[in-house]
Amino acid sequence: MLRVGLTGGIGSGKSEVARRLAERGAVVIDADRIAREVVEPGTDGLAEVVAEFGEGVLTPEGRLDRPRLGEIVFADEDRLARLNAIVHPRVAARTEELMAAAPRDAVVVYDVPLLVENGLADLYDVVVVVDAPVETRIERVVTNRGMPEEQARARVRAQASREQRLAVADLVIDNSGGVAELEERVARVWEELRRRAET
Structure with a gap:
């Protein structure tokens, strides 16, 4: 591989x-797409983001309000680090799954x-x-x-x-x-x- x-x-x-x-x-693995997938409605990733940042980061439809979350985390390095601690391990795990499924060659x-x-x-x-x-x-x-x-x-x-x-x-x-x-x-x-x- x-x-x-x-x-x-x-x-x-x-x-x-x-x-x-x-x-x-x-076999294309899109890091941005995976980062969106791991915080889709119904995922534990989204639940953890809401627990950390509050209901205010959700749209009325219950999806992640990215612009709102961006305003919070890009103004505060500690909060950005906390968001990354939620999202990055999930992205890494999903990436490993996709890798494992790829043919050896x-x-x-x-x-x-x-x-x-x-x-x-x-x-x-x-x-x-x-x-x-x-x-x-x-x-x-x-x-x-x-x-x-x-x-x-x-x-x-x-x-x-x-x-x-x-x-x-x-x-x-x-x-x-x-x-x-x-x-x-x-x-x-x-x-x-x-x-x-x-x-």
Whole structure:
């Protein structure tokens, strides 16, 4: 089994690359999606979050109100640490389950937005970075997500720099061009990942 850490800054096209790798046969494990799953209504994860932070972090429908919770935890490091202590072990356990279910010869791709920020590069056999110039990424976020430009720039500033990401990369997918170029680059990287998985 080849463990691949896939990362890239906001607007880089990382999710698109993950989708294309899945189409080719990679087992993709999406850290963000698992983090949402472990606090779905009816889970003990959500019950523990509510016990810690109060009913005010729920929507009227009983789901986790992420923006409200974010306001609380991002203003207070101790509370953020408490939230992480609830969510992270559950994400790790679910990730291990998915790993265990993957075929022995699989290329397992972990879609990890904060791989560099959290110092996780050493957990993977190969780190793949999806890269694009900052201005291209900001333009995509503004256009595709409808995010105000200043907010997009703030998100970029809050993440690792392009240089920090490239410094941990074993393979880089340049996504500064169009869809056809991206498809060709993903195909090349997939061939390389298959080769490494077999050796």
